[in-house]
Every structure is written in C-alpha cells, then in structure tokens.
Amino acid sequence: MSQQLKSKPLPSFIEERLEFYFQDLIEPNTNQKHLVLGQRPQADAIVMQSNDYLSLSHNQDIQRAHRDAISSHDDNVVMSAIFLQDETTKPAFEHQLAEYVGMESCLLSQSGWAANIGLLQTICAPNSPVYIDFFAHMSLWEGIRAAGAQAFPFMHNNMNHLRKQVERHGPGVIVVDSVYSTIGTIAPLRDIYEMAQAYDCAVVVDESHSLGTHGPNGEGLVKALGLTEHVDFITVSLAKTFAYRAGAILGPKKLAQTLPFVAYPAIFSSTVLPQEIVRLEKTLEVIKKSDDKRNQLFNHAKALTTGLKQIGFHIRSESQIVALECGNERNTERVRDFLEDNNVFGAVFCRPATGRNKNIIRFSLNADMTPQDIDHVLTVCQKAFDHPELEFV
Template identity: 45%
Template sequence: MKDLIEQHAGQYISTTPLPAFVAARVARYYRERVQETWAGGHIMKGRIPGTDALHLSSNDYLSIAKHPEILRAMYESICENGNGLLMSAIFLHGECPLLQFEKRLACFMGAESGVLCQSGYAANTGLIQSIASPSTPVYTDMMAHMSLWEGIRSAGATAVGFVHNDAEHLERQICRNGPGVVVVDSVYSTNGSVCPLVDVADVCAAHGCVLVVDESHSLGTHGPKGSGLIVELGLADRVHFRTASLAKAFAGRAGFIACSREFQEYFKFESNPAIFSSTLLPHEITGLDATLSVIEREHWRRTKVAENAKYLRDSLSELGYNLNGSQSQIIALEAGTEQRTIVLRDALESRGIFGSVFCAPATAKNRALIRLSINATLSAQELEKIVRVCGEIRQQVELDKWPSTRRMVDRPPVRKQSGREVVSMAA
C-alpha cells in the first residue's frame, strides 16, 4: 500500500525552477549560514530529546498546556460546535463567545475594551499599522519584538531606535524628532530583562507620545491574579495600548490588544490583519476562557515560576554567567557567535537539557544565545540538575571567552522600580 501511494503521489510532484534573483538568495543562505557558519549542520537542529529530557524551550510558563479543565472545555466545544463559522471577526456582533471573551479579558487587564487577534504578531503589526503613518516617528527599544518592527514597516512610518531600557536616550530621540509612538516590551523575550515602565511612561506623558507596551511575557505571570506588569505598577491609565500573545502563559493561540472602546471599533475596520483574517475557532475561544479562570484561581503557579526563576538566576550568576539583567522567568546564556552557541547547545543537550536557540535575526549579529524558559512545575531536583550541568560545562563551552562574560566588568548599576530590580542597559 505504501509503495502504491508513493507511486501515485510521484505523478503530481514537480518543482518549477526559481528565477536567478531568488535562487541566488536561497543559495546565499546555504553557503553563508549552513556551510560557512554552521559547518554543514543547523543551529536549530541538535539532538532529538529523549523521554527523560528537561524541556526549557516552551513558553508555557504556568505549566497549564495539559490542564484537564482547559482540555475538557475545548473537547466539549469541538463536539458541540465543530469549527464554527469560518469568517472574519468583523462580521460578528451581538452576544457571541468571542466578543464576550474580549470583554472579560479586557476587564481582567483593567482596560475599557479589547480586541482578540489571530496571534500576538497580528496584534502588534495590526496595531502599529493602524496608529502610525509615514509622518509618524515610532520610537522602538532596540530589543523590542520583531512584530513591532514589522508593524512600523507596514505603516510606512519612520523607525527611531533607542538604547535598550534607556529612558534618557528615548527622551533625547523624541526631543530630536518630535512626538510619536513609543513601543516597548514589558518583559523582553530575548533576555528576560524588564522595561523601566514608570520612566518610559513619564517620558511619553511629558512629550505627548502614544505608549504601546507588549505584555506577552508578563500577562499571566505578573500582577494581581496575573493581570500583567502594567497593572502591578499602577500604569493602566497611562499606557494607551497593551498587546499580548496568548501563546505564552495562556498556552493558547491568539493575540490581544487592550484599548479603549472607541478604538476597538476603529481597529476592527482599519487593521488589515483584523479585516483579512478568519476569526478564531470556537474551541480556541472556549479554551482561552477556561485558561483565564485557571490563571485567576491557581495563584501557586505564578509563585512557583517566580521562585524557580530567582533560584536559577542567582545560582547561574554565582557560576559566572552574565544573564544580561534578567529579572523574569526568561534566562539567556549568551555565547556570542553562532559557532559558540552550537557548542553550548550540544553541551546542554548531551546532558538532557533543551533550551531555545536564538540567533540573528532574533538577536543582533554575534549575540546568539540559548534561552531557558522557566516553568511552574520544575522540581527541586530538576533545578539542581540545571545548575549542576551549567557548572560542569563552563570549561567545555569556554565561558571565560564569551563576550557577555567580558562585559560583566562594565556591569551597569541596579536601581529599583516599584519593588522590582531594574537594570539600566545604557551603553
């Protein structure tokens, strides 16, 4: 039977040669990255995890992806509704599950209203596209998520970068270029550093700027009942827009924009991703609604994430690793070049620890790293194993030669922001 399937399938397989300008670009990738940089291997393709592997690559910080209450709600929805009505959400009105969940999540975040999107990427690109224009400067932290940069490009706006977590540099850029839109992450996905949000909000208020904060990596893990870092810092009335991917702590597949009621209507009929994408499926919305109930109720998950992350940050720092100001559940081991990162990846994976490889364009060139995403159900033994392994491999991975290690001699001062440590990354 297998041979018969392959025989018939082969009748329909064909490859149309690419024009020279595309073929040259593809060939350059294989030549410069696969052959010259990765020596014929692939930086993203290391060992296959065994059954006893320790996975630190998932964004399921609260360890709820297999929560029985959530899975049961999704199962029942599939049985009752199937895939529902497949159409753009702009056609929805009245009382329906998607609009009801938008209201509930907005209320949870202390916002007047909100918009449910297909992904965090769609939320960010659609938002920037709908508020910026070619005449609008958009001030972007140099480590802001790529979706925010893509939104700027989509809007045809002018991107003006500022030094990571440096509110003073942001203010100088605004004074030079005029009022515009400021975009930051609350917790940065690459290295786990936390934005000095109070300082940034002060600068925006002083200069009449719109403030957009991506809370993808703080919604669910920070704030009262997981309502986010903006709520925790009392900034809900000073931030114009909050976005989030619900594929992190919410362990689902969607994005969200917290906004005013007036803007919600405008966005749905102005943003291209909102207009030209189909709505989420019924079981996805039901699952997210059940997830919010779990997040609100099971406080111990946030507590454990914070405790586990602090233990690892403290322990790895003592071993000599420069964690680049991480203050969250995201911990980055920055080896530098992609070649060194492959060595680090192999050293960790050979000992059963699997993190996420980050390299250009997710990082700056020669600032590649392995990201460890900490979750709520890591045991004491597993945490000890991570520390033990990271201690054992220091000589093998030549930790002392990493650029990030050498930068520790110029470690910036630490200051406080509403009870949280905040590191100024000014260079």
C-alpha cells in the same frame, strides 16, 4: 512504490537567493541544519524551550472544556472577524480579558504578531515617529514598517537615549515589551509613562511575557504597577502563559470600534473560532487561581539566576526568562551541543532574533520544574562554564 517528484527549475535569481540562505544559515553547521535545530529531547530531558510558563498545556480542565466545545459548537464562523463586530457576535472573552487587564476594550487577533502589526497600522500615520526599544519584539518593528511610520530606536531600557530621540523628532508612539523575550529584562514602565506624559507621546506595551505570570492573579505588570490609566494600548500573545494560539489588543473603546475595519491582519484573516474562545475562557479562569504556580515559577527563576551568577555567568534576567549569552554561531553551536548532550535543552536565538554574533540560548522556566531540575541545570552550566572550548559573553 511512490515516484519521487522533481521540482521544476527555478528562475536563476530565486535559485541564487535560496542558495545564499543555504550557504549562510545551513552549510556552516556541523549537523547541516539551522542553528536552532539541535537534538530532539528524550523523555528525561529538562526542556526549557516552551513559553508555557504555568504549565497549562496539559491541564485537564482546560482540555475538557475545549473538547466539549468542539462537540457542541456548530457555528459557521469561518470568516473574517470584520463581519462579527456587533454585540451579539463579539465573544464574551473579549470583555473578560479587558476587565482582567483593566482596559476599556479588547479585540482578539490570530496571534501576538497580528496584534502588534494591526495596532500599529491603525494608530500610526505614515512617517509618524515611533520610539522603539532595541530589544522590542520583531512584530513591533514589522508593525512600524507596515504602517509606513518612522522607527527611532533607543538603547535598551535607556531613558536618557529615549529622551534625546523624542526631543529630536517630536511627539510620537513609544513601544516596549514589559518583559523582554530574549534576555528576560523588565521595562522601566513608570519612567516610560512619565516620559510620554512630559512629551505628549502615546505608550504601547506588549505584555506577552508578563500577562498571567506577573501581578495579582497574573493581571500583568502594567496593572501591578498601577499604570493602567496611563498606558494607552496593551498587546499580548496568548501563546505564552495562555498556552494557545491567539493574540489580543487592549485599549480605548474607540480602538475596538475602528481597528477591525482598518488593520489588514484583522480584515484579511479568519476569526478565532468559538471552541477556541471557550478554551481561552477556561484558561483565564485557571490562570486567575494559579498563585501557587506563579510562586513556584519565580522561586525557580530566582534560584537559577542566583546560581548562574555565582558560577560567573553574565545574567541580565529579571524574570522567568534566563539567557546564556554565547556570542558567535560556532561557539553557540558548541554550547548548544554540550547542554543537550547533558539533557538540558534551551532555545537558540540567533539572526534575525538577535544581532550578528549576539546569539543566546534562552531558558524559559515553567512552574512544574522541580528543585532537582534547577540543580541539574546549574551543575551542567558549571561544567559548561569551566569547559576550555566554550565561551560566554
């Protein structure tokens, strides 16, 4: 019989901090878990918590390529990518992804988080102005902090507010998501480019939620809008449509020549392994040929958003990400439980992903859903909307 280990007493200031988090985030909830932790879905549940938009996680061709690569690769590259930056060691996938997106160069990173932090740490001098949409991904905010730059937020997709900020603080870097990961809105990229051109600003676009899903062959919104030559840098998480764990930074060749030796996430993390790159190469090949899945995905998104708006929900989505705005934590917990009791599972977004009392339940649609799935979600949402104890913003 194993003996239960006891942890040693913590210093009081740490104990107080952890207790504060427990009292703030755990104890108020009925199930005594964090708000994002509801039930576990059963086999027949409709699960919209994953960002695997084209349903590639279980693609047999991708899995086979990955398995074969694990068996055949014996390269000892468990090291920082800083040592692998010559043409004989850089992966061909970087060139393939750069060509796909339409940028001059590409650098793989360990995640989309690492990509955004590494890029901003490289291109932003201390105290330089960075203009960031309020709804931009947290990794972009953290990148500004890591660079020692100054964040000047502008209201979501509000070009007038952005203009006022730039006129007040001068040329800098404008950072946006192409598709925003919380409520599924789309950035006005053409307006942002024109603003940047007028005020001598650089533009960074995080295409994590549009690469693979939007544009011809899934090439992304920047390329679909003909803005590739006008956007300075693109970042992407390959844990969304690519359904794996990595990220990428795309931009001019000079960036690829310098960032690996400047950005802390690039220097102090191990490189993406060769067998993982083979998987990503195969995934890119599959994504390019997945127009049918992209069409299915957006047919589902249109049907769901149209149906929810007809019910009376305030839906701001313009993409495959659809959010129910639930307000405070107690109401969000009740909505979550009602949906899950009826076999509909979304992802709860709360502090720090959203503002206080601005919680949402996010539905991330995928191509393998059926019209019957959409009908069931709408039926359950109608019941939730009519429920006297549930509220929606």
